[in-house]
Structure formats: C-alpha cells, structure tokens
Amino acid sequence: MKLRMRQAIAAALADEMRADDTVIVLGEDVAAAGGVFKATEGLLEEFGPVRVRDTPISEMGFLGAAVGAAATGLRPVVEIMFMEFLGVALDQLVTQAAKYHYLSAGRLSVPLVLRGSVGAGLGFGAQHSQTLEHWFSATPGLTVAVASTPANAYGLLRSAIRDDNPVVLLEPRACYGDRGEVDRSEAGVVPLGVANRTADGEDVTIIGLGRTAAVAQQAAEQAGGRWTAEVIDLQTLVPWDRRTVLESIGRTRRLVIVEENPYGGGWGADLAAEVSGRLFGELAAPVLRVTCPDVPVPFQRDLERAWSPGPDVVRDQVDALLATGRLPQPWWAA
Amino acid sequence: MKLRMRQAIAAALADEMRADDTVIVLGEDVAAAGGVFKATEGLLEEFGPVRVRDTPISEMGFLGAAVGAAATGLRPVVEIMFMEFLGVALDQLVTQAAKYHYLSAGRLSVPLVLRGSVGAGLGFGAQHSQTLEHWFSATPGLTVAVASTPANAYGLLRSAIRDDNPVVLLEPRACYGDRGEVDRSEAGVVPLGVANRTADGEDVTIIGLGRTAAVAQQAAEQAGGRWTAEVIDLQTLVPWDRRTVLESIGRTRRLVIVEENPYGGGWGADLAAEVSGRLFGELAAPVLRVTCPDVPVPFQRDLERAWSPGPDVVRDQVDALLATGRLPQPWWAA
Amino acid sequence: MTGTRNRPDTVDLAGRQALAADPLARLGRMLEIRMLEDRILELFAEGLVHGSTHTCQGQEAVAVGIATAARPTDWVSCTYRGHGVALALGATPEAVLGEVLGRSCGSAGGLGGSMHLCEPEVGLLPTSAIVGAGIPIAVGAALSAVVRGTEQAGIAVFGDGTTNIGAFHEALNLAAVWRLPAVFVCENNLYGEYSRIETTTPVQDLADRAAAYAMPSEVVDGQDVTAVTGAVARALERARSGGGPTLLEMKTYRFAGHSRGDAGRYRPAGELQAWQQRDPIEVYRTALLSETASGAVDAETVDRVRAAAADRIAAAERTVLASPAPDRPAMWSHVTAGSDPVTG
Amino acid sequence: MTGTRNRPDTVDLAGRQALAADPLARLGRMLEIRMLEDRILELFAEGLVHGSTHTCQGQEAVAVGIATAARPTDWVSCTYRGHGVALALGATPEAVLGEVLGRSCGSAGGLGGSMHLCEPEVGLLPTSAIVGAGIPIAVGAALSAVVRGTEQAGIAVFGDGTTNIGAFHEALNLAAVWRLPAVFVCENNLYGEYSRIETTTPVQDLADRAAAYAMPSEVVDGQDVTAVTGAVARALERARSGGGPTLLEMKTYRFAGHSRGDAGRYRPAGELQAWQQRDPIEVYRTALLSETASGAVDAETVDRVRAAAADRIAAAERTVLASPAPDRPAMWSHVTAGSDPVTG
C-alpha cells in the first residue's frame, strides 16, 4: 500500500503492537494527539491508554521509565519529538540502557526503541534541526538506524522493536510527508545492519543516510552520463554494512559519502577512515565526504537550504573528484 | 616548578583567578573538599565562597547557571567530576552554550570552561571510565582540548579560561597524580588548536591524545631501532592542528593514531579520514587506528588494563603496518 | 554582522523605560504584542513564515507586567513563546518580526527564527527552544550579579508544562540554596502543547512546588497587568534585598494554538470563550477607564493608543518586508567569538 | 557467561523469604551486611580492591527493612552504595564480594565492580553509578507491572543528595500522575559525598518534597528495621491497591566515609559517635532481647546469629578468593543480546 512516512511508522507500531502485547508507546503528545508529526496516529484508539501514553515534559523521566520497563518485560517505543531533546536525557540511553546487558552479566536485556525526528529543512532553527548521530556513536551495546523512505521507516522500525537491544531510529523530519509503497507483510521487515543498494553504476559509489539517501540518488541521476554511480542507502549506521559497502567499492573503486551534519565529527568519517584504510592502494580516488559546513543550522529559508548539500552540489563534487582524482575544495569554499 | 597534574590544574585556576576577578569555579565538592581529585585545592581558602562554590548534585542546574553567568560577565570554570555525568546535562553545553554566540548575532559570548575527568585505568567501571570525546564533536562553536601532562593541563586550562567561547577540557583521571615541570609564567600558557610534537623520527607519525599521548611516546621508544617515529600529542581535538599533523606526515608518509575509546565512533576517524583523503597517493601505508575494542570498559583490573592499548600493542601494530604496508588485524583479534 | 550594519534599531530603551511610569505605555505595549502576534499568524497563513511560530495572545499582561517591574539591566530568559516578552522588554517589532521572517533586521539577523530572540541591551537572553533550558541560565545571571556585586536580578519565564522537567527542579533548588536574586515566572496557560496540565501534573497550583525549595511563592492573576507588576516587583524587591528567589505562578491562557497550525481542538468547548472574557487588554482598558480618580484616561485616549499601536506594527511590517534576507556569508559570521587561534 | 558456568550461587531466595517470617533472619542479615562491608574496607586497605567502593555501615536497617517488606518479585533499583540492599534482597555474599573483587563469581562476572550489582531473580536491577538514574528506571518497572497486569511494585533506593537532581523530580512526577505502584526510598544519611545536606538543600525533611507531586510521604526512623519494614509495607500496600506511589525518607547515617579512603573529616565532632548510639544492629538486638512476650530471643541466641553471620562471610571470602578472575573473552560476552544480524 502507499503510505506517507509518518503513516508507515504508525503502521509498523500498530503491526508490532498487534503481534506482541508487550509493545508500548510513550512520548509527549503521542496518544491523544497522535504525535506532533502524526507518526503515532490511531494507536491510542486501537490499543488504549495503558499501552499508549502521553507523558509529561520529562525526557529523563519517561526515557528512564522505558529503560526500566524494557528490563522487566516490555518492549517500549519512546518518541523523542526532536532529537535535540535527548540532550536532557542522554544518560538513560547511553550510560544505562546500552550497558545494562553487560552489567547484568547477560541476564537482563533492554529491548527499547528510541524514535526521534531529526534534520533540517523545515525552518525549525539551530536547536531543532540537527541529525546528531554522533551522540549515539562510540557506545557499544547500541544500534543506530536511520529511515529515509516510508518502506524502510516501516521495516526498520519493526526490526528495531523485535531486537532485544536498545535501538535508536532516526527519522528525518522533512520526510514524514513523503509517500511510497510499503509492504506490511513479513517481507517488508528491513533487517538492521543491512544497507540498501538503490542504483547500479560503475564509476563511483555514493552513500547516503536518511535524507541524504535521496540526495545521493538524485545526484547520480543528474550526472548526465558523464559517470554512473552505485548508490547505497546505509540504513543502519551502527553497525554499518561493511559487506555491501566494500563490495560496491571493490567494483567502483571510488567512494563519496553525503552527510547532513557538519564536517567535523560527522558520521561519514568512520566509513571514510575504514574504507581508506582497508582498500589502501586499491582506490582510484580519495574518499570524498560531502557534508554541511561547520556552523549551526541557520533558520532563514535560503540559508537553511544552502546549508545542506543538494544533488547539484554532490554532482559537482563528484565531477571534480573524477576530473582530478583529488579531493575538491569543500563545496561552500568553491 | 614540579607539580602533579591535579596541582597544575589548581595552579592554573588560581593564576587566572588572581588575574581576573570574573573567573569563578563551580562543581560538586570543589570548594571545601578541594575537589574529589583535589584539582581545586586551596581555591576556596584564597578566593572565598563567593567565587568558589560547592554545588548540589545538579549538573543541569549548575552547568546551566554557568552558561548564564558566562553570558552575563563571568568566566565560570565548571568541574564535571566524571565526564559521564554530563549525560544528564549535555543540553546546556552543546545546545545552549555552543549556539549562544550565533543566536545572539554575536552580541553575547559564553566564556565557559567545562573541565571533566575522563578515561579508564582506575577501576571505576563501565559508567565512570569513558573518554566521551564524541559527545562534543559535530558541535560548531565548541572547542575541545585534552590534557596529558601537568604542563599542558596547566597551559591549556589557562588558554581555555581566557577564550571567549565554551571550551571543554578533558582530564585523564589516571594522570592526576603524574608529576612534571610546569612553567607558571606566560610562557607556560599552551595555545588552543596547537599540537605538540614530542619526538622526532622518520618512518611513521604516531598521534596520541590525553592518556594515549604517553602510550604513543612509549611505543616509539620501544621500537628498538626497527623504526623511528614522530610523536604528536594532539592536545586540542576540536579544532585539530592540521598544519602540524600534515607536515609531519608529509615527512613520514605514515600515520598511526592511538585512541582510548572504542573503534566505532572514536575520535581518530576524523583525522584518519581527512589525512587519507588529503594525502591520497602520497602515503606509504594506510592510516592505522589503534583503539580499544567495542565493549564497555570492564572493571576487573587485568581486563581493564587489556582494554586500552598499551605501548607494546601499539609497537606491535606499527611493526605489522611497516612490515606489510597493510592494515593489521585489530590487536584484540590478533 | 554581515548585512546588518544599516539595520533598524532592535531595541527601544525609552519605550521600555516608559512602562513603569505610564499606564498608557503598558496598554500600548500589550496592544502591540497582540497585534504583532495576530499579524504573524496571518503572515504565516500567507506563506511568509518559514518553520514554526508560537504566539502568546492572551498572555500579554504577564510579559508587560514583568517588563514594567524589572529594570532593563535585569536579565530575562524566556522560551520559544517569547515574542511578547521580547517586545515588552523593549525589543522593537522590527527585531521580532524581522527574526520571525528571517530578515537581516531581526534579532539574530534572521539566523535564529521565531524561537530565537535576543536583545542583551534590554536584558533579553537568547530565548530557548528547549523546554526548561532557560531556567538555570537565569539563575546563572543572578549568580553573576552576586559575584560582580551589582543589583541585577535574573528572571526566568517559562510555562506550566515546564515545571515537570528536571532543569526546573535543579534551578529552583540551586537558587534557593544560594539565595540568589532570581525570580521564576511560570505562565500557567493550562496546556503544554496539546496536553492539559492535569494529565501531566498532579498538583493544581504550581506555586505550591516552591515549598520543595523552602521558597516563597504567589499565585497571581496573569490577566491583570497590575497584579503581575505588583507580584514581580515584590519578588524583585526580595531578590535585591538578599531575600532570595521567588516562584510566581501566573494564571493565564493562550488564545491561539500551541504553534502555527494548531487549532486547539483539544480544548473543552467554551473554555477559550470564558478566558476571552478576561482578555488582559480588556481587563486593563476597563481598569484604566474606571480609574475615575486619575481622570486622565478616557475612551478617546484608549482609541488613540490603539491606533498608535496599529501604526507602529504596520510600520514595522513595512520595514521588515523591505529588509533583506541575510546573505550567505552571514551563516559563518558568529560561530565563535574573538580572534584567538581557534576562531582565527 | 564465559568462565561463570560453575560459579557459586549468586542468590539465596530462601534466605530472602525468611526475612519476613523470622526476626533473627533480619538480625542476621544486618550483621552479614555490616561484616561484609567492614571486611571490604579491610580488603581495600590490603590492596585487594581495584577502583573505588562505597559501603553502607549504619544503614543496614533500611536495606533489610525494604527486603523484608517487599516481595522477591518486586523490582528494586539502587546505587553504587548498593552492597547492603543487594545482600538484603538475597544476593549472596559471594556475588557481592566477588563483584567487588572482580572475580567471575561476582554478580556481573567481575566486569562491573563494586558499583554494579544485579540479581534479577531477587528483583535487583543493575545498580547505577550515576546519581538519580535508578529512580525513573524503578518507575518503569512499576509501569511494566501495570501493563503486564502483575502485582509487582518498583522500588527506588537513593540518597538525600539525589533529591536535588532532575531525574528525581521527573520520576516522582511521572509516577504520581500515572498513579504507578512505585515506592521511593530516600536514605537521608545527611551527606552527599563530602557535602552536608543543608549546604545543598534548602528543606529539612526531604519527605516534604512529595507535596510537589501530591504524593503521600513519611519520615521514618531509618535505624529501626521494624519501623522501616512497616513504612515500606504500608507504601507497598498502597502501591498494589492502586493508591499510587509514596516517598519515604529514612533518617539514617553512614558510619564510614563516602567511599574507600574518605576519613569523613568534614563531619562535626561527635556526630558519628552520637549516631553510633543508634546503631541499627544494636537497636534491633535490644528490641529483640526486650521483647519478653515472645521470649524466644535471649543473648545466647543473638550470639549464635552473630557467629553464623561471621561464618557465612568468612566462607564467602574463602570462596571468592579462590574464584578466578574473568578470562579475557568475557569482555566481549554480553555487549549485545540475542543473535540478530547486529550482534552476529
């Protein structure tokens, strides 16, 4: 069926809640209002107020409660409305939940899903527009996935709910309204840890994540025959799918990573470092990271749009990479 | 004079507090007790309870207060006893302080220093032993420095206090007792953004940060003449000193980074990615990251010691890199 | 800042100072707030506002009461619902509307947006889009005053729903135990987003929460600018004389939705209408007209004030609409302060 | 888990269940706690303890009172100062001491250390080294009970200083507004690390903070195991019957320092001695001996209990010291659960 991404999320929640009584949903205005972004619409009506709960404005409180509930028999799905709000509650996810299995000698697990909206594009300003993958990195025990389409939002969320470990699912806010085909059968479940190759090509592999998956795709489409690209939607960032990525680069011998975050500390560095190291001497060009500039997300419409690299920027950067075999200047300096 | 690192920190605070009435110190047990690690000893006695304050256990409260104080005329230095505690207060640093200058159109600045103890080695377990640099990355507006010796703890802290921006200074807890020469004159002030080359060599550049600076140095000393290394103590992680690093690698054509954090999401990836990209075709070997394994910090003494790579591990990894020109297996898999 | 050198004034200090002396200035300021907020929602409907915006119609008396009682040197932290407080404190309508519309004449040069206003000259700290974040920050401003030995106070303005977040608790405790010159102004408008207070909060009067910090508190009629002014003045007097912080709960109501686009359908029928009977502007107008003693205020005068407010807002809108968006380099202009090696 | 297959039992469920029925079991458990804590500090002085350790001498009545009133199916969150609560709930001395000494027989197989104990079979959630973290987690356990329709409760044990952190506030509010079966047990031992409560907290009775959540509360004599048991039992009764959460403040004192190595010099002279007059073990021993009605407890019986406790701890120490450290692969053994593609 065709669904918007927000509906796909609600559908995944409903489908898992029907299958498993222990799945509950918590968050600010997720119940009566169906979510600020309507990603939990209809759940209160179908599953009732015991399992679908509006919380006070207390991220530390309700995320912590979800950790406790997860350790004692439930599978809570927590909505963090804008991922920045986790800045008041990070402890519960990374210092408690992610370490509980370890610190219980494997006797407890924390099947918790933390869904949060992320990213720029809608004019929410510097404190409501970041993607913040880095908050979840370097945290053994935690899995991090990022949705980009209705189909993988649905499929990743179902996997996340079934997983016995804490899983973070980042949902690019700008994509909530996107429509696409969603398979609500088991076949629509998207495994964690597996990337999605969305285009074939020969000259370069372009990897995107979340909102930049489509940017990567469109950049490849705009190449005008000068080059062709394998495009990969990474889907899971931790752990990332080394097999798919390395195989692809084994064919194309060039990698471009498109990121919606500042250059310094952006998620692509991990991939770029590992690929550069593992395929040393086998690459035809340096690994290129196309990121946003190192500034807070600006509000004004044109600046916000200019802040994150669009398909044209990516295409030009790939052109330059292929032409020279060297890293081009950052696009904003060009 | 010879000081322990904890004394060097107290000395830097005292010297800046003497020079500038607006410098204040806040934190849990920093005043009457002189700090849990004694890094603020003597300050209450000299500067009094108005400027040196024991706080309630309220990281969000007192860090937020420091942000407000910094924006309105003071230069607060906040101690976060163990950096993990910032997991309950990250918002104030990265979402408020780091963005205040931007969001005030340059009319306010936040000359705040956040000092926190970090790292493993003392048996504090999984929730009190991480280095957590990644919490501070991808945050334009924030500067991140890491001490490794009494001299640079002193010098970096003085620079941090004078800086008009929020600066995080990570202090490896295991080094608080280390003794070393400290120059308390202006010459002892260590600028932010500048790395420290601690050894000359020809075959490889080894970079450390915090506790791994000494590991890098010792690894080089253990090479037994098989190879010689330029050793760099990065000192400031954001922004890292590209000039010193790239010049060094220009000479040695090989880079090894030694990190006290898990491989996934560790700070070295940023450097490895950029160096691999910028010096594409000019390196004699892939950039090697020697990190800890991707597990929470284990408590038990031998395991904790085994968790972070020591000089012998680094030396062996460099041996392997030089012998094969390829990335060795991670040391824990070897 | 790039592109903002010739921008219109962002503060009107004289206008701010007039509030304490002149009842008509207070009425006028409430009217300006109402009119600008109404206009912002219209501009939003016309597609001119990027992103979201949170307006404060119905809560004008709180904003103007605070600004009347406080000095321009006091520091105020506020939230995403900050247009009214900003205007009351003396931010110009150009600074506010300019920011909402992303123009270089805005408070943050158009880089912040509706949720991010800041005018240090009249005491407005950057408004925060994170619930509760401004409360400890105002406490820090109060601490700063104590350390620097000034008479300034720190004032935190926040909503009812915000009393459930940890930062509220930690900040009030800290201010109390350090006896800082801080004033906590809770605008209890009965809702946090779409959730009614009693679904999230087990106490009726939020002022009661002050007892957990041995802090004095007051429940205040937030629709009556004179009551607000008086309560804030008492709290500031206590603060400045070393008596420590105070929690003030302003009973009020937002006439519009939580943010643009919210029609407020979660409200019980008749609730809005009942509160509109206590429109702070009408309440104050009536009070002024019935103050026969003073005699100076008649219906005509009020009409004049209203017309002046309308003119002011219309003029601001013209200025803002003629004002440029920030240019691209502006994005880089204020990431770090100073010229140390780091920011070089 | 690697290397722990043949480890000694980590829980003693029968011993736990005996607490409710048998006063001597309660006395014995308090003695075991005291003896093990004393021994840990000695082992620390001998250099056998890596890292830090936080002992609870003087607070044994709180731990045992909770364990007496609660069921093994109730969930308890506690802190780094958790040895006593763990032992009271039914963790064996081997599990506790083994963890403190980093042996594979420890609660977390030696990977956690003194601050990290966990015995799900008797309801002990992983103790946390982060102040306040366990409070919302216990609330979550209470929520879990409601959703799954069980009679379980969630019990959070934490210190006085912890009432100043945001997690305390958010958790109590959440439990109250959702009327969850939760019990909040604050061990007010007058200090948070080296800071006396009045330097960080403006109220005297922390139980008063419950009013901010319209929550019932009690101030309890934390040195009297019977008083503790009664108060916790009342709170659990309320919790299980749908009456919602309760805040209990246990007035108590830690006889040792905050952690190993702290000599407690910040304490006023005589304070420790005054509290030692109310040593919970002595208080209970005296009560038992004077309960002439029951008649069953005489001085000899008490001595027997004491000797048995000493034997138990000595035996545990022998077992633990003979127990291996975890082997190196143990480091990787419980990072992620399950065998999905992620954990491989």
Ligand SMILES: Cc1ncc(C[n+]2csc(CCOP(=O)(O)OP(=O)(O)O)c2C)c(N)n1
């Ligand atoms: C930490 C955090 N959590 C959640 C939000 C989302 N949010 C924005 S406004 C709001 C409601 C706040 O309610 P209240 O404090 O009553 O203020 P009001 O909007 O009524 O003025 C919420 C939940 C946020 N901005 N920050």
Ligand SMILES: Cc1ncc(C[n+]2csc(CCOP(=O)(O)OP(=O)(O)O)c2C)c(N)n1
């Ligand atoms: C978030 C956080 N801040 C600070 C600390 C450091 N710390 C450990 S114990 C402690 C004192 C806690 O005092 P209290 O709540 O009274 O418990 P007690 O130790 O007396 O049992 C502090 C400040 C911590 N572990 N976590």
Ligand SMILES: [Mg+2]
């Ligand atoms: Mg409200």
Ligand SMILES: [Mg+2]
């Ligand atoms: Mg205490």
